[in-house]
Amino acid sequence: MTTLAQAISFAQAHESSWDRDATGKFGVHLNDPPPWNRLYGPIHSRGPASGVILREGKELVAWGEPDRADLTYSVAKMYLALLAGVAFDRGLLPDVNELIGKRLPGIGFDEGNNARITWKHLLQQTSEWQGTLWDIPDQADHYRAVTFGEPPAGKKGDARPLQAAGSYWEYNDVRINQLAFALLHLFQRSLPDVFREAIMRPVGASENWQWVGYDNAWVDIAGKRVQSVTGGTHWGGGMSVSARDQSLVGQMLLDDGMAGGKRVLSSEWIAQMRQPCDIAPYYGYLIWLNHERKIFPSLPASSFFGIGAGSSFTWVEPEHQLVVIVRWLDSAHADALFAQILEAAKQA
Template sequence: MPRRKFPSRPALRSPALLAGLLALGACSQDGPPPEPPLPQEALAAVAADPGVPRERLARAVDDLFAAEGIGETRAVVVMHDGEVVAERYAEGFNAETRFTGWSMSKTVTGLVIGMMVADGRLRLDDPAPVARWQRPGDPRGEITLRHLLQMRSGLRHKEAVEPLYTSDEVRMLFLDGRDDMAAWAEAQPLEHEPGSTFAYSTATSVILADIATDTIAPGADADSRQRAMAEFVEARLAVPLGLRSLVGEYDASGTLVGGSHFWATARDWARLGEFLRHGGSVKGAQIVPRRWIEFMRGENPAAPDYGAQMWLNHPSGSDRTVLFPDQAPETVFAAVGHLGQYLIVSPEQRLTVLRVGKTGHEAQPVLREELGDIFALYPSR
């Protein structure tokens, strides 16, 4: 009887066949495929007990460095219950690197103004003490300090417009306004009635810094103005808060570039966020009145997503999106700077997150989503 022949078994060494079998295996498993292992540096950047599952926080932080389309993250610090629970740096940066805050600097300027209001040197609803606005018949004389702080001065300040060299912050910082930025900003005419219209403006924060400097060094020359303001920031803010790295830049007239040019290490920026989370106090010492922090976080009649020199986690009522109202409590607030600088504070979650880096406008939605994932991990009280 002839032996029956059976079909030969395919060689399992075939790459195509192996790929097919693996695909069939993946289709048959329950749920999504397992997550890839974490890089060692990602897990090492997170404390043993960060208040949430350690690996989940490590993955969320790692995404800020590794996700596609997010730009370049240079440093991340996460603080929970006052402790650093995650801290990571990109190659070339470390805990001693000073990072520019860009528009996170506006929040620092807002704190300086708050101290002067608390001292009785300035009044929130008096006409802003800008000499050129006080001439008879000048409608800018109706602009108050409150209007400036809430970005509703009515001045013709056009931020982030095209072409770039026509944008007011570029002209003021780098072109025709650079030697006396406050004079340039204060010279702009009214475009709207003071108090009526929100217009985010770096020039406005420079006006606030100029007012603060004139208050402590009236009539002084450029060097004296710069020295007086640097000493004020050091004595009243940096030393009490333990922000040893905090330093501002000044223009040729001695005016603090308060809308964009404070520098600090990542940890010191995060400490500033914790100071805000605690309502302006450090270890029980009230450095800035709690009511002033509440004002900075409070309602703005011209913009639901902005307080006073800080952003709020509220829908804007327009196409503007700065934070992530759907991913975190509405009590979240933030200092936000150009190219994706974020100092985000959530009092309900006892959480502060600092991210600095370089992310273009088109990639900001992806960056916000990744930042929101960290806040989604932590429960509210």
């Protein structure tokens, strides 16, 4: 029978192959074809394999450096989905099927296929948005291969014939950054400020986190110079946050939008986030779903995840009331580790 101590030892024995020093083998941009194989924003060195496990809201165990604010890469996409939920709950985004350009003209959703893009398309990564944002074109992430998605039919960075909005799924960080740009215009405020006010403080998180964009991603919003953040750290920037703070966000999701006896997000929005995309049923609103147990065969189908390169996982498991944060794991061993954690947590 696996114990939590054994599961932690397994995680530490299968640490990410990325160097701990950010000047070494570190980052997703290294895999891009030129000229996009460079950083456009800051990054920083990482800590050791780390994590936190909560059951029924109580911490069972933590390991590594759980209070260290570390880059979380594409888990930041999940945070953008939470911000969209804040906008939904406040009436700023009343209908995910609304055309973005109708509410926000002049920011890249006015012509051609871009004019047919809805919030839902961006949240499910089916928009096929075309353009250049912060000097990076959408083409940079054409034919992007991701560990838990379907393999692409072409070479990374080659121009791909674009499809109609809603008809093709592609993990594309330029389009995610375009979503962040749209949300910035929707709120008319810095997204980190909204996230702090609406999510992090209500769940009881620390102030030891930061969410930044690229060096050139500054715009005028409501008379102020504001940086538009990224939905990850593909080309730098992104969210640096501790595993413990991430666990509190995960617990809020497990508790259907509640934290500290108060509502943070509507249960309606969280239910929408967990609905499978029609053409990519392993994906919801910027979260990964264990639909038909295809991503992680060892885990219940109800499990859902924020997943970032490196690898970083926020795993929410409703059936057993678990929230698991795992940082800097070799993703090839994720299913095996999660199976050990699930077995051990049941006995703990």
